[in-house]
Amino acid sequence: MRYAMAIDTKKCVGCSDCVVACQAENNVPIGFCRDWVVEVTDGTYPELELENRSERCNHCENSPCVRCCPTGASHYAEGGIVLVTEDKCIGCSACITSCPYDARYVHPKGYVDKCTFCVQRLKNGLKPACVSVCPTKCMYFGDLEDPNSDVSKVLKTRKHKTLIPEAGTKPHLYFLI
Amino acid sequence: MVNSRRDFIKVSAIGTAGIMAIDPITKAIGNTFAAKKGPVRTPTYCEICFWKCAGWVYKDDEGNLNRIVGHEDDPSCNGRLCPRGSGGLGMYNDEDRLKFPMMRVGERGKQTFKRVSWDEAFTYIADKLETLKKEHGPECAALFTHGSGGDYFGRLIKAYGSNNITAPSYAQCRGPREVAFIATFGQGLDSPEPTDIRDCKCLVLIGSHIGENMHNGQVQEMSDAIDKGATIITVDPRFSTAASKSKYWLPIKPATDMALLLAWIHVIINEELYDKKYVEQYTTGFDQLKAHVAANTPEWAYGITTIEPNVIRETARTMAKEAPATIVHPGRHVTWYGDDTQRLRAVAILNALLGSWGRRGGFYNPEKAKVPAIPTPEYPHPTRTWRDAMGGKYELADLALANGVCTATIPNAQMDCHIRAWIVNGTNLIETLPERHKTIEAIQNLDLMVVVDTMPMEITGWADIILPECTYLERYDSIRASQYREPTIALRMPAVQPKYETKPAWWMAKQLADKMGLGAYFPYKTHEEELDWQLKQMGTSLEEMQRVGLKKFERHYDDLYFKEGEPQEFLTDSGKIELYSNTFASAGFDPLPVYTAHPQPEDGFYRLNYGRAPMHTFTRTANNPVLTDIMDENTVWVNPKVAKLWGFANGQKVWLKNQDGVVSSFPIAVRITERIRWDSVFMVHGFGHANKLLTRAYGRGASDSEMITHVDIDPIMGGTGMRGNFVTFLTEKAEGGAKV
Structure with a gap:
């Protein structure tokens, strides 16, 4: 089991519904957030490109946060x-x-x-709140080890990238480009 | 706009100084979704925008509202609410809500009110309306409305004897497109628009920023179309979100769209790309149209629009190649330059040439469930209306003009103006109508102004009586019967009891009616009684709807699309799709759309473009604690070249000054971005609130409406063209800025 998420930047409109x-869902106090939306513009008018990304923890395989935690509070759970x-x-x-990140x-x-x-929703067979609410259905979630999961299928057919791969953290948030 | 998580936290921290002060909100949104007994849920449909998505309101074990989730069977949302719908609890939890009925004690507009009882408020209104009726006739009252409460106050005012019922969503928004499509196809578009986006292969957006306007079902279908590989063509001087998803972005010079549309029509006719069978069978006026656009070559349009001829040809060919699964989208807010009905006529004609009206992937024929009205006595027949103040103009307007009612309220020796009382339901007219000085002049001439709202707004400050409505989460409302591919109905019921002394609009209207001796028009004790009667006529019941929330019905008519080659009757003069409009010709208007040059900004001024952000609905959400957490002020988009000329730094605060010397009440942050042309600026509508009672929204950003003092009236239907305003920047606040 290896959970991962893919976000289709071609469909995301940056509406922040995920936030x-x-x-x-997670009782995040006003003024804070677990996920957020980034908008990146490239080029000069009128030769422009825009990428909308819904970002969050990358649930890295080689997580510096887990490594540096002095008390073991940060840890890997089931599915990475x-x-x-x-x-x-x-x-x-x-x-x-x-x-x-x-x-x-x-x-x-x-x-x-x-x-x-x-994780509380996954236990009940539900998808993460952001995935299930997104009006553009731009988020795919599932088990990378299951070739039939939404995320495995979309990563097989679509060009994708991860963020800051040079940090060597082996992130599991993929962006379809 | 938030560009990183750090920005988000920074912006949020500014917006919600004192996080602890709004602790009830964080408490209300718990995470006990998977309660052991199973969550308690009640159906609703959203009131944060006009899309009215059906949803479920969940409560936690303590009975606190917990979250709102989209209704899985609703074609408006397919189980997925937008950020505003998801953030609906913010409206309920907003501590700045109107709490008690209030009566003005000082000068109008000075915001001095005393708390009164509901009975005192109703007695004051009823007495005043009774006197006005005796002295001036019942036609002196008008209703401005946006949202559900309009049903009840509409009944009240009709029972009183007036049919001056108006919504700014017509003449300040979608009116021109309705008139244009009625003239062409004999049928308007209404809402939600019956665009078959999910099955289209080519989607053409002209200034329509789907994705930034969060018209939920439409955004979802555009996403489906992207998945299926549809070609999107976006015409916009701004690199909108939709433009960024498009194969073709045409960065048009503002105010020249008509030239592009005529050139597209020219190419489609001259290269014989149109649907010949469809045009021959269903339309009239093709030869006149062909002759009319003979000179409108792409080369001609190039000099006007700055769009290269080969791009005009290539996009026209793409549209034709995918036809009839091509939608030239009519847009929604289309009151731009005063010739808007004609521009939308060109859009309608283009769709007709492509054969997309009535075809899969184009426009489908929507169907709506008929909700029977509970029997009441016949309404009196008014002898005068707001139209009497128009001198015979705008006869083609199929709904009342909000600006027309405003004009009819200002005394005028030449015309029979007579409106003396306004009931304003859920629409912040100060921000909604252009020419603010005129709105205020009208208000100052009123004998009575009643404002019904959930929040203190600029308009409530001008009221004589404020009636605080409870939010949509605390009330019943009329059955939602939206038009779609199949008819649906949805129920809204209270998830909780109303907070403070707030009440539902249906109750207010009924109480007033009883007091005014018009109780026979509200023949029930509670709204439940009426809803149950209506639902039973439809083969269901209130009890069933409380359980299921939404119900789908079979179509009565088997005509979602035209059957190949089958004859069709259109509700136009000729019974055909009128490429050449007989109605317009006989009313003295151009029967075929003509390009007119519109003014361009003078040196140092920039065209004011305005629009939407997906997390806000006009001014309605500007104080919502959940949504201000995502976006709490607007910015003015400035091209980097312009910013360099002015020496602006990103985020620098400036005041805007328009062509008439009006200066914005509040400064606005500059957003330097390549996404905007050098001859225009852009800002999101709904910010720059001047009412201090809105603690999160007061003074955040600037109001575009305040800058819209120039209006180009559409001669055909009276719409207010608002994109002919130009602004420049002030780095220091000048004296004599606009008040309100």
């Missing part, structure tokens, strides 16, 4: 999901500094919080 749905055990976290923020924040209650791929 709103995540905040509601990177999680933080709230009551083991001392809020030292070493993981925040180590993450090349800036995917973590300190929750007002003192622990570090981040995307969990909505």
Whole structure:
């Protein structure tokens, strides 16, 4: 089992519904977020390109956050999901500094919080909140080891990239381009 | 716009100084979705925009509202709400909501109110309307409305004896396209537009920014079309989100779209790319059209639009190649330059030549469920309307003009103006109507202004009586019967009891009717009673709808698309699709669309383009705590070349000043981006609120409406063209800026 997510930048319109749905699902306080939308413009008028990306924790296979965590709060869970055990976290923020994707924040209650791929929903056979709400259906989620999963199928047929591959973290968030 | 997570947190932190102060919100949105007993859910349909997606409101174990999720069977959303719908709880939890009925005590517009009881408020309104009726006749009252409450106040005002019922969504938005399509096909588009985007192979967007306008079902279908490899052609001076998804982006010089449309028609006719069988069988006026566009070559259009002739030809050929599965999208907000009905006529003609009207992948024939009205006495017949103030103009307008009612409220010696009372339901007219000074002049001439809203808005500040409505999550409303490929109905019911002293609009209208002796028009005690009666006529019941939320019906007519070669009757004068409009000819208007040059900005000024952002609906959401967390102010988009000339840094605050010397009340941050042409700027509509009671929205960004003091009236239907305004920048606030 190896969970991964692919986001189709050709369909994403940057509406941030993924952010709103995540905040509601995961009780993320106003002013914070586990996922966010990035818009990148390239070129000079009128030769332009625009990429919309819904970003979040990359659930890396070689995660600097897990490696640097002094208490073991950051850890790998089933399917390669990177999680933080709230009551083991001392809020030292070493993981925040180590993450090349800036995917973590300190929750007002003192622990570090981040995307969990909505592990509580996965247990109930549901997809992550962002995936299930997205109006453009630009997000694909599933098990990379299952060739029939949505994410495996789309990665087989579409050109894709990962972010900051040079950091060597082996990220599992893919962007279809 | 948020460009990184750090930006998000920074922007959010500014927007919600004092996170702890709004703790009820974070508490309300829990994560106990998978409660052991199974979640408690009630059906609703969204009121945050006009798309009205059906959904489910979930509560947690403590009975707190927890989240809103789209209804899986609803063609408006297919189980996926947009960010605004997902953020609907923010409307309920907004601590700045209107809480009690209020009565003005000081000068109108000075925002001095006292709290009154519902009965005091109703007595004041009823007495005032009674006096006005005696002195001036019932036609002196008008209703401005946007949203569900319009049904009830509409009934009230009709029972009172007036049919001055108007919505800015017509003459300030989609009116011209309705008139143009009625003239051409004998049928308007209505809402949601019956565009068969899901099955189209070519989608042409002219200034329509699907994706930034979050018309949910349409955004979803565009995404499906992208998946299926449809070609998108976008015409926009701005590199919109839709433009970035397009094979062809035509960065047109603003205000020249008509020339491009005529050149496309020229190519399609002259290269014989049109659907010959369809044109011959269904249309009239082809020869006149052919002669009319003979000179409108791509080379001619190049000099006007800056779009190269080969691009015009190539895109026209692409449209024809994919026809009839080609949609030249009519757009929605189309009141731009005053010749908008004619521009939309050109769009309609193009669709007719491509044979896309009534064809798969083009425009389907929608069907709507008929919701029977509960029997009431016949309404009185008004002898005068707002039209009497128009001097016989705009006869082709099929709905009332909000600006027309405004004009009819300002005393005028030449014309019989007589409107003296306004009920304003859910529409912030100060921001919705252009020419703010005129709106305010009209308001100052009123004997009575009642405003019904959930939030304090600029318009509530001008009211004599404020009636605080509860949000859509706290009330019943009329059955939603949206037009689609198959008829559906959806129920909205309260998920919770209304907060504070707020009440539903149906209750207010009924109480007022009872007080005014018009109770017979509301022959029931509760809305449930009426809904149950209506639903039973339709073969269901309130009880069933409370369980299922949404119901689909079979089509009555087997005509989603035209049957190949079968004769069709169109509801035009000639019974055919009128390429040449007989209606326009007999009314004295150009029977075929003509290109007119529109003014371009003077040196140092830039055309003001405005539009939408996907996480906001006009001014309605500007204070919603969930949505301001995503976007809490607008920016003015400036091309880097222009920014260099002005020496602007990204994020620098500037004031805008328009061609009439009006200066924005608030500064706005400059967003330097290649996505905008050097001759125009862009800003998202709905920001720059001047009402201090909106603690998150007050003074955030600037209002585009405030800058729209020049209006080009559409001579055909009276729409207010609003894209002929030009702004320049002030780096320091000048004296004498606009008030309100």
